[in-house]
Amino acid sequence: MAEGQTSSQPVPTGTDKDSSVPAVGYDKKCIFCRIVNNEMDTELLHRDEDICCFRDIKPGAPHHYLVVPTKHVGNCKSLNIQHVPLVKQMVDVGKDVLRKHNVTDLTDVRFGFHWPPFCSVTHLHLHVLAPVSQMGFMSRLVYRLNSYWFVTADQLIELLNSKVETH
Numbered sequence: 001m002a003e004g005q006t007s008s009q010p011v012p013t014g015t016d017k018d019s020s021v022p023a024v025g026y027d028k029k030c031i032f033c034r035i036v037n038n039e040m041d042t043e044l045l046h047r048d049e050d051i052c053c054f055r056d057i058k059p060g061a062p063h064h065y066l067v068v069p070t071k072h073v074g075n076c077k078s079l080n081i082q083h084v085p086l087v088k089q090m091v092d093v094g095k096d097v098l099r100k101h102n103v104t105d106l107t108d109v110r111f112g113f114h115w116p117p118f119c120s121v122t123h124l125h126l127h128v129l130a131p132v133s134q135m136g137f138m139s140r141l142v143y144r145l146n147s148y149w150f151v152t153a154d155q156l157i158e159l160l161n162s163k164v165e166t167h
Contacts, residue, residue, distance in 0.1 A: 025069075032068050032121055033123060036068060045097050053065050053094065054066055060135055060138075060142060060143055061139060063129065065098075066126065067125065067126040069086060073124040074123075077115070088157065091111050105131065110143055
């Protein structure tokens with residue numbers, strides 16, 4: 001197992017071993033699916049059956065990580081109340097990765113999602129930023145609270161919990 005991976009589970013590939021049929025929940029055009037499936041040269045800081053974490057290539061803070069589901073899930077507008085446990089699990093993984101990188105002040109962090117159409121990758125991804133107090137001007141704008149383009153994990157969970165499914 002590669003350094004930084006946290007599971008004894010085998011790392012799935014992008015296709016089934018016995019055929020060229022893509023694995024369930026995999027989008028070959030999605031950069032994050034390719035990262036999760038070890039098709040890119042990206043260090044995985046966390047990997048388990050459901051969640052992966054890696055560094056953002058354009059960090060907005062000294063610690064800027066992306067937490068993604070291992071299976072392709074659309075952006076936060078495509079979620080419903082059944083996705084609340086997934087979002088909470090993503091936040092928990094983000095907190096664990098911060099702790100592993102000696103970030104102990106969890107009051108100076110930001111966990112959130114870009115709200116469509118303001119996200120460049122449609123694979124659901126949680127931005128984990130710390131310390132917020134050291135973010136530059138542009139990062140404060142891009143990851144701004146109470147904006148049209150960025151919602152915190154707590155705001156998303158509240159929104160999903162308030163959705164009533166109609167049949």
